Amino acid sequence: MIQRLTNFFVKLMQKYLPDPFLFAIILTFIVFLAGLGLTESSPMQMVEYWAGGFWNLLAFSMQMVLVLVTGFVLANSPIFKKILGAIAAIAKTPGQGIILVGVVSAIASFINWGFGLVIGALVAKEVARRIENVHYPLLIATAYMGFLVWHGGLSGSIPLTIAGEKHFLVESIGVIPTSETIFAPFNLIIALAIMVVIPILARFMMPSKENTFTIDKSLLAETESAATSSVAMTPADKLENSPIVSVLISGMGLVYIIYYFKTKGFVLNLDIVNFIFLMLGILLHWRPKNFLRSLSEAIKGSAGIVVQFPFYAGIMGMMVTSGLAALMSEWFVSISNENTFPLFTFLSAGLVNIFVPSGGGQWAVQAPIMIPAGLELGVDTAKTAMAVAWGDAWTNMIQPFWALPALGIAGLGAKDIMGYTTVALLVSGVIISLGFLIL
Secondary structure, eight states: OHHHHHHHHHHHHHHHOOOHHHHHHHHHHHHHHHHHHHSSOOHHHHHHHHHHHTTTTHHHHHHHHHHHHHHHHHHTSHHHHHHHHHHHTTOOSHHHHHHHHHHHHHHHHHHOHHHHHHHHHHHHHHHHHHSTTOOHHHHHHHHHHGGGGGGGSTTOHHHHHHTSSOOTTHHHHOOOOGGGTTTSHHHHHHHHHHHHHHHHHHHHTOOOGGGOOOOOHHHHOOOOOOOOOOTTOOHHHHHHTOHHHHHHHHHHHHHHHHHHHHHHOSOOOHHHHHHHHHHHHHHHHOSHHHHHHHHHHHGGGGHHHHHHHHHHHHHHHHHHHHTHHHHHHHHHHHTOOTTTHHHHHHHHHHHHHHHOOOHHHHHHHHHHHHHHHHHHHTOOHHHHHHHHHHHHHHGGGGOTTTTHHHHHHHTOOHHHHHHHHHHHHHHHHHHHHHHHHHO
């Protein structure tokens, strides 16, 4: 059953899913036409909304480029290769490798979403390097499946936002501690169920041996650091090959990292994760020239992020400013009652996420609609918030936006993994839906 379903979606995606760049353009046209048909916006207004939002993700785009680049560079350092190798060595067979990658990715994503995106892909590559006859696209897809749990985890932007004293709904709902959201029993049960079921599901999606795609091991080999020579080295050459430079700058960074955790506690965000990866990468490559060589290799995979994220920012501009996102949310509210409201909130968030793939952006759109509606129906606000959070994470399985860093590290295209992640979308959707109906 699972094999037949997987084969159907794999063939479907291979045949019809375009490059993620074209996917973003198609979504742009869909939202543009929907805005004309469902709102009072004129064609020129929709163009204005699109262009007005086009550059709103520039800072975030750079953060995501650094997620990919710093993760790649760190993994390419001699010491970190040994660490990844030790983790990958736990698995002895292709099936064990698939399960290992799924578990590691889910745990890392629960801790921090940026960390999970990078670590999952890096462990997957190391497993592919070590184990014969493991299906590489499924391995990378499994690494991405772990990302399902991120918004129910420690770096979930929605539960962390409403746990602060300055969020925009504080006057109506107050401060909601993470004990009622992230660490609430219903949320932990959903997250744990996904962490257990999805890696096992991925194992059952393994194709037969004759249909297994194993990537050429030479393509997985990292660039080796070139040997340095002291013969006829110019002062510039000596500086480029001096470990003193790396030690001094990374030492300064590590001092700040210690200070950060001492003063703020163990609070991970994208900036501090990137900073840690960057400083460790510089230090563990030892010589600046080795670091720069690895950096040059890493940057090749970031083209998709650079060109596609502005288009998604434009889509978000049209969705939000035209009122389309609010319209979608209001329709789901209209068919809800006290018992089904969390479920329909989750489903509406999943739909909106396809067009607004940003946790913070989605919360800004949906919270003013879903929170008052939930209060009126007598639904716990914490559960409403987490329903939006899980919906935001859920449809990432069919949205290439967040897969781009992992695909850049892996050297694959979206169509190579989306057939498998679509099956994960269906199964996880059942788990999450039951969680909000029963728990």
